Each structure stands twice: as structure tokens, then as C-alpha cells.
Amino acid sequence: MAEIPGARAGLLRDAEEVCAYLRSLAARLTPGQVPEFALPDEPFGDWGTEPATFQYSFHGHVRARDAWHGRAAYDPALASLAAESLREDGWESRVEAAKYPRTGGREVVVVGVRDGRRITLSFPRDHGAVLYRGQSRALPLYEHVPHVRPEPAVTPETLEPGWALCYECEGLGYCPACEGRGWVMGGLPGWGGGTGDPDRLGRCPECFTERVCPICRGRGSLRPG
Numbered sequence: 001m002a003e004i005p006g007a008r009a010g011l012l013r014d015a016e017e018v019c020a021y022l023r024s025l026a027a028r029l030t031p032g033q034v035p036e037f038a039l040p041d042e043p044f045g046d047w048g049t050e051p052a053t054f055q056y057s058f059h060g061h062v063r064a065r066d067a068w069h070g071r072a073a074y075d076p077a078l079a080s081l082a083a084e085s086l087r088e089d090g091w092e093s094r095v096e097a098a099k100y101p102r103t104g105g106r107e108v109v110v111v112g113v114r115d116g117r118r119i120t121l122s123f124p125r126d127h128g129a130v131l132y133r134g135q136s137r138a139l140p141l142y143e144h145v146p147h148v149r150p151e152p153a154v155t156p157e158t159l160e161p162g163w164a165l166c167y168e169c170e171g172l173g174y175c176p177a178c179e180g181r182g183w184v185m186g187g188l189p190g191w192g193g194g195t196g197d198p199d200r201l202g203r204c205p206e207c208f209t210e211r212v213c214p215i216c217r218g219r220g221s222l223r224p225g
């Protein structure tokens with residue numbers, strides 16, 4: 001796979017810009033407490049999209065200053081201030097109430113979205129922490145290579161005497177559903193089952209990523225009887 005020239009550096013620059021903005025936001029919301037926000041070495045790759053896209057995510061947290069003085073742990077004003085600041089800086093922002101998936105505890109979440117970038121701030125209700133999260137755009141890094149249907153393993157002209165074209169793949173040899181890719185749009189999402197998303201690549205439901213025709217196992221022909 002050939003990398004798109006400059007794409008990796010562009011993605012890193014995008015992440016660094018979100019990071020710098022998040023630092024400036026943290027400096028306003030929780031003055032004197034700005035997390036480090038270390039970028040991971042490698043961006044996260046999403047191979048369910050075509051082409052695959054890559055994205056940096058990073059996070060950091062602080063203890064809200066008020067909590068140190070034994071006052072209200074959760075300050076609703078801070079969430080509104082965050083949403084307002086994001087809006088003023090050109091981000092689409094909204095405030096949501098959410099539950100932690102594990103403990104069922106409650107938190108207020110402020111989400112900011114701008115040009116495919118995303119910032120999420122969580123304010124847990126039961127303690128004075130603020131969790132800052134940032135995400136760069138999701139961008140392709142590799143040149144998209146369009147799929148080309150492979151040459152058939154066997155054609156009526158090259159068929160051995162006494163053999164017939166495979167009824168499943170008609171001589172292709174590769175799995176006829178994915179044409180040898182192993183993956184199809186709307187395929188199965190993971191090894192544990194689940195339902196496919198029509199807009200995402202998933203495991204081919206016919207060959208289960210084996211890539212060959214499940215009937216003739218790649219030969220393209222079958223001996224009748």
C-alpha cells in the first residue's frame with residue numbers, strides 16, 4: 001500500500017492543532033490545571049471504511065479546583081462555560097447528560113464538533129474531575145487501490161475433460177461474493193458475530209475471509225458425479 005504523500009504529516013498536524021486548542025480551553029476552564037495530552041505514537045486505523053481512515057485520539061483529566069475546598073464537587077457552571085467557549089470559538093457544541101456504562105454513575109458531557117474534529121469534556125457528578133478528550137479528523141493515509149475482479153481459475157476453454165465449471169463461482173476459484181477480498185460492504189463486523197452495517201466493510205459471509213470459493217476451494221471446476 002502506497003502512502004499518500006504528506007498525508008501522515010497532515011494528520012499529525014491536525015491532531016496537534018486540536019491538542020493546542022484543547023490546552024487553551026483547559027487553561028480557561030480549569031486555570032493552572034492543564035493536562036499533558038500526549039499523542040499516541042500511531043493513529044488509530046479504521047479498516048471498516050473504504051478507504052481506511054486514521055485518527056488520533058488523546059485525553060487527560062484534572063480535579064476541579066472547587067473540589068479541593070470541600071465545595072460542590074460538580075459545578076454545572078463549568079459545563080455551560082465549556083459549551084459557550086466552544087461555540088464562541090466556532091465549534092458546534094451541545095451539553096448531554098450521560099451515564100457511565102460500567103457503574104451507572106451520572107455525568108454531564110459537553111461535545112464540540114468542528115470540521116470533523118471532536119472535543120468531549122466529561123464532568124462526573126459525584127466528584128470534581130474534568131475529563132478532556134480530543135480527536136483529530138479521520139483521514140485516509142494510503143492511496144486507494146480499486147478492487148479489480150481477478151482472472152478466473154478456469155474458463156470453458158481451459159476446462160479439463162470430464163470436469164465442469166463450479167456451480168458456485170462459475171470458474172472464478174475465488175469466493176464469488178467478495179471476489180477474493182475476504183471483506184464486503186455490510187459484512188460481519190467481528191469474529192463474535194453481530195449484525196453488519198451496510199456502510200462498513202466486514203467479513204465476507206460466504207467465505208469468512210478465506211477468499212476462495214467454499215465449494216471448489218479455488219479450483220474453479222468440479223468433477224460431476
Ligand SMILES: [Zn+2]
Nearest residue numbers: 166169213216
Ligand atoms: Zn467454486
Ligand SMILES: [Zn+2]
Nearest residue numbers: 175178204207
Ligand atoms: Zn468471500
